[in-house]
Amino acid sequence: MTEIPRGTLPQATFYDQVGGEETFRRLVHRFYEGVAGDTELRAMYPEEDLGPAEERLTLFLIQYWGGPRTYSEARGHPRLRMRHFPFTVDKAAHDAWLRHMRDAVDALDLAPEHEQQLWDYLVYAAASMVNTPG
Template identity: 80%
Template sequence: MEIPRDTLQEQTFYEQVGGEPTFRRLAHRFYQGVAEDALLRPMYPEEDLGPAEERLALFLMQYWGGPRTYSENRGHPRLRMRHAPFTVDRAAHDAWLRHMRDAVDELELAPEHEAELWRYLTYAAASMINSPG
């Protein structure tokens, strides 16, 4: 017999915010912005942004307590190493956060979930900076 989950404390953040569909919506909206961004678009050499969108969705799902598909397919995230070939300066940081802010806002999460997600995203964006400017 399955025991019902009565409290949010028993759920992961991933579950609390709606699971896979939420993170797929976030990644999709984010890459809609990137596709039109003259600064960020060149950092994605693939013709189609679909593979990058999929990687971001899988990474975020895993980070927040969902399936471990990202690591099963790609190994350890090693985010700084994966971004090292690209110049990530303050302007790229700001552009990335601008598109991510739009994507987060469209999710219409509960305020405490939105704040927790945004804290992580701003931290992650700052940790990717690898060039002055």
């Protein structure tokens, strides 16, 4: 247990501020609804069912934003670029990913400052995964 110095309050994480696990589950579920109908992005998911990919992204985002560390406990270090390397991630895939994620973020109806912080990260993350020119 972490001791909190007298006279201070623990800082709420982004995860807590936006509603915790339920918010991230809603975000990722909405995102994968878009992916399911997108022929280009769907090809990047070799599993027949998108459920395992949905769960991995949910757990990753929960951990990244200050929630439980379930992702790392189950899968180890995220190593996102390495895990995406087998797939062609070009500008078109980047744009499609962000299009579906934008829809998912908008559906959350977050406070503007939270929406911007989340979106800035997602834009950065999408750009980091590009591994093919074009």
